[in-house]
Amino acid sequence: MVRASRLHREGRRFDSYIVHHKNKKLNLNFMLGRIIFGLIVAAVGALFTIKSEWIYQNFGGIPSADKYLGTEGGSRLAYKLIGIIISVVGFLIMTNLVEAALFAIAKLFFPGFGKNQ
Numbered sequence: 001m002v003r004a005s006r007l008h009r010e011g012r013r014f015d016s017y018i019v020h021h022k023n024k025k026l027n028l029n030f031m032l033g034r035i036i037f038g039l040i041v042a043a044v045g046a047l048f049t050i051k052s053e054w055i056y057q058n059f060g061g062i063p064s065a066d067k068y069l070g071t072e073g074g075s076r077l078a079y080k081l082i083g084i085i086i087s088v089v090g091f092l093i094m095t096n097l098v099e100a101a102l103f104a105i106a107k108l109f110f111p112g113f114g115k116n117q
Contacts, residue, residue, distance in 0.1 A: 034093060035094050038091065045090055048083030049087065056075055056079060062075045
């Protein structure tokens with residue numbers, strides 16, 4: 001273990017732990033806020049999926065969903081798929097993987113995306 005005075009004499013810069021980690025509380029609050037926000041988004045998606053019949057009765061059907069996803073249950077299936085997508089986005093927000101997922105999707109459509117030149 002090297003003492004701080006020896007580091008100063010040798011010309012190496014020495015900073016305390018507090019200097020490097022002064023925003024640790026701010027990062028913790030941001031992380032907890034992101035987790036709580038992700039849980040709320042995931043819960044809204046779950047409610048959207050569970051209550052798809054209520055949503056269908058109150059907001060009506062989606063004509064393109066009825067046309068392409070089935071005869072009678074197309075709108076209900078569309079509402080459930082929308083709820084599942086909302087829940088997945090909520091979990092991506094919770095785990096801080098939104099940026100990585102969007103980057104992976106962008107690489108599917110643009111193969112050269114992200115390569116350093």
